Amino acid sequence: MKPIKSKPAAKLTPSAPREKRLRGQPLYPGIGFGPLHEATEAALVIPIQPCAKSEIPKELARLDDAIIRSRHQLQKLKSRLTALPKDSQAEIAPLLDVHLHMLGSSRLLRGIKARIQSGEQSPEAAVQTEAEAQAGLILTQAGDDKAGRLRRADEVREVARRIIRNLTRQPFRSFAALPQGSILAAKDLRPAEAALIQPSHFAGIVTAEGGLDGHTAVMLRALGIPAVLGVSGLLDKTTPGAFTIIDGDKGEIILNATKASLNAARKQLSAQTRARRALTRLQHLPAQTRCGTQIELQANLELPFELKMIAESGARGIGLLRSEFMFMNREAVPDEETQTRMYHDIVEAMDGDPVTIRLLDWGSDKDVEALSRFLPEASEPNPALGLRGIRLLLRHKKLLDTQLAAIMRAAAAGPVRIMVPMVSVARELTETREAMRRVWRRLKQRKNTILPEKMPPLGIMVETPAAALAAPLLAKHSDFFAIGTNDLTMYTLAADRSMPSDVKLYDPLEPAVLRLIHLTASFAGTAGLPVSICGELASHPAATPLLLGLGIRHLSMHVNAVPRVKQAVRACHLQACEQLANEALAAPDAETVHQILTKAHDA
Ligand code: PEP
Ligand code: MG
Numbered sequence: 277m278k279p280i281k282s283k284p285a286a287k288l289t290p291s292a293p294r295e296k297r298l299r300g301q302p303l304y305p306g307i308g309f310g311p312l313h314e315a316t317e318a319a320l321v322i323p324i325q326p327c328a329k330s331e332i333p334k335e336l337a338r339l340d341d342a343i344i345r346s347r348h349q350l351q352k353l354k355s356r357l358t359a360l361p362k363d364s365q366a367e368i369a370p371l372l373d374v375h376l377h378m379l380g381s382s383r384l385l386r387g388i389k390a391r392i393q394s395g396e397q398s399p400e401a402a403v404q405t406e407a408e409a410q411a412g413l414i415l416t417q418a419g420d421d422k423a424g425r426l427r428r429a430d431e432v433r434e435v436a437r438r439i440i441r442n443l444t445r446q447p448f449r450s451f452a453a454l455p456q457g458s459i460l461a462a463k464d465l466r467p468a469e470a471a472l473i474q475p476s477h478f479a480g481i482v483t484a485e486g487g488l489d490g491h492t493a494v495m496l497r498a499l500g501i502p503a504v505l506g507v508s509g510l511l512d513k514t515t516p517g518a519f520t521i522i523d524g525d526k527g528e529i530i531l532n533a534t535k536a537s538l539n540a541a542r543k544q545l546s547a548q549t550r551a552r553r554a555l556t557r558l559q560h561l562p563a564q565t566r567c568g569t570q571i572e573l574q575a576n577l578e579l580p581f582e583l584k585m586i587a588e589s590g591a592r593g594i595g596l597l598r599s600e601f602m603f604m605n606r607e608a609v610p611d612e613e614t615q616t617r618m619y620h621d622i623v624e625a626m627d628g629d630p631v632t633i634r635l636l637d638w639g640s641d642k643d644v645e646a647l648s649r650f651l652p653e654a655s656e657p658n659p660a661l662g663l664r665g666i667r668l669l670l671r672h673k674k675l676l677d678t679q680l681a682a683i684m685r686a687a688a689a690g691p692v693r694i695m696v697p698m699v700s701v702a703r704e705l706t707e708t709r710e711a712m713r714r715v716w717r718r719l720k721q722r723k724n725t726i727l728p729e730k731m732p733p734l735g736i737m738v739e740t741p742a743a744a745l746a747a748p749l750l751a752k753h754s755d756f757f758a759i760g761t762n763d764l765t766m767y768t769l770a771a772d773r774s775m776p777s778d779v780k781l782y783d784p785l786e787p788a789v790l791r792l793i794h795l796t797a798s799f800a801g802t803a804g805l806p807v808s809i810c811g812e813l814a815s816h817p818a819a820t821p822l823l824l825g826l827g828i829r830h831l832s833m834h835v836n837a838v839p840r841v842k843q844a845v846r847a848c849h850l851q852a853c854e855q856l857a858n859e860a861l862a863a864p865d866a867e868t869v870h871q872i873l874t875k876a877h878d879a
Contacts, residue, residue, distance in 0.1 A: 856872065
């Protein structure tokens with residue numbers, strides 16, 4: 277028998293950590309790579325002992341001191357904003373103002389002081405309990421705007437954290453201390469913290485929590501570097517300094533990236549840089565098909581800061597101004613003068629390019645605080661089918677007249693069109709036209725009121741199946757049509773946009789929706805009316821040939837989408853587009869239409 281030789285012990289070499297791919301929500305596009313570093317924050321320690329009566333004045337003075345320090349920090353933050361691009365400043369400054377307001381004579385501070393004066397709580401505990409109580413109240417308020425309530429509750433908590441850090445002198449987390457060129461990782465980031473991030477210091481930003489609708493997201497987007505939010509498990513799966521790739525287009529994070537992944541990312545990055553340069557060059561080229569048809573590309577405007585991005589995008593005018601935003605974040609409804617100024621500034625900034633102002637579209641999920649007193653008392657069982665848009669506006673004639681008067685006055689500064697939302701029957705349109713005449717007559721009689729020569733044209737959003745099917749009738753009272761594919765899809769398929777994606781029902785490419793678009797475009801053609809699409813579908817370059825094939829020649833979309841859609845228009849030939857549209861109209865379902873579009877794109 278051979279002697280048994282013991283095997284030499286296997287050499288224990290530390291194996292390279294395995295590459296891991298994680299998914300989150302894509303916030304800002306682009307590719308970045310570098311070591312991943314977490315910005316950590318020490319937990320807040322909150323002393324909870326009550327304070328003796330004799331100590332109360334001293335404790336109140338300590339609170340005042342912490343408030344003053346907090347205000348100074350926020351003022352400093354505000355002054356640092358000037359280093360950011362103008363539109364980023366416009367987004368961030370109001371949020372800091374909200375925090376500063378809470379550190380003034382606010383309900384929060386009054387509540388905190390009352391708790392300290394009762395002698396039951398230390399200032400730190402008083403801040404914590406009062407902020408939680410107020411955040412709780414905000415969260416239980418009625419209304420559909422859950423995201424808005426969450427944001428406001430977060431703001432109260434954020435201000436409280438700042439006061440407590442200043443009371444206890446516990447340090448804030450520092451971003452500048454992380455290595456230059458790294459990818460910043462955090463469990464979550466607060467809006468005011470996001471304002472402290474120096475974009476040139478980082479290759480990207482990734483968080484484990486947070487969604488795309490929050491204020492933090494708004495601020496991070498403004499920084500303009502690749503960002504992915506809500507990557508669950510991010511911080512359990514990484515070691516400090518792990519080499520990481522961030523893909524802000526796909527919303528992907530590659531931890532411990534291999535050489536092969538890095539090479540692929542580098543290639544992607546240079547392709548993106550080339551594509552961006554090519555898109556910038558498109559700005560001054562016409563939106564014209566290969567066969568010479570001119571297509572009008574316009575911008576949808578939701579927030580005032582987007583205004584100056586319009587010219588840069590290559591869009592010619594505004595195809596949809598969602599006037600709701602003028603009524604948001606205000607305690608009172610803006611009066612005629614205020615609205616006139618707001619619309620006038622926009623029309624003037626467009627410098628002769630047309631502006632289509634949509635009358636207030638509110639109700640249902642569009643919750644505008646200043647208007648809540650106009651909403652029906654009893655909650656509606658089916659708000660999306662209830663009083664919204666023009667249905668609501670016609671019940672509040674003063675609101676309608678004020679808005680019409682302001683728009684007509686603003687029309688003296690340049691070409692303006694008025695658009696009616698959520699039309700389902702002709703009566704809604706004729707009543708609006710009647711209101712326009714009434715207001716026009718009234719304005720004409722007023723002294724010192726500058727008006728355009730003629731009343732602005734009046735058109736409708738085609739966003740209910742009824743409006744699409746009755747287009748020939750509505751065309752008799754209308755100067756133009758704009759198809760709102762977001763609502764048209766929802767009402768045609770009786771499927772909410774927020775339905776879980778696995779149900780796969782809400783899809784504007786569903787042949788039933790395409791047939792309504794086609795029908796509207798043909799009716800408009802016969803009646804000689806211009807017809808545009810201003811729903812999200814207009815912003816997808818893959819759908820551009822299909823929409824042109826369905827007879828659409830005007831598209832309005834978010835400014836960011838204009839260059840890509842223009843590129844798609846310039847690659848189109850109308851004859852091929854019409855063939856593609858016929859194929860799509862005959863398709864059995866949306867999935868097949870997607871396949872048809874992909875095949876056409878790859879051909
Ligand atoms: C639409 O419904 O397509 C549309 C543009 O209107 P909104 O998205 O504002 O409802
Ligand atoms: Mg709509």
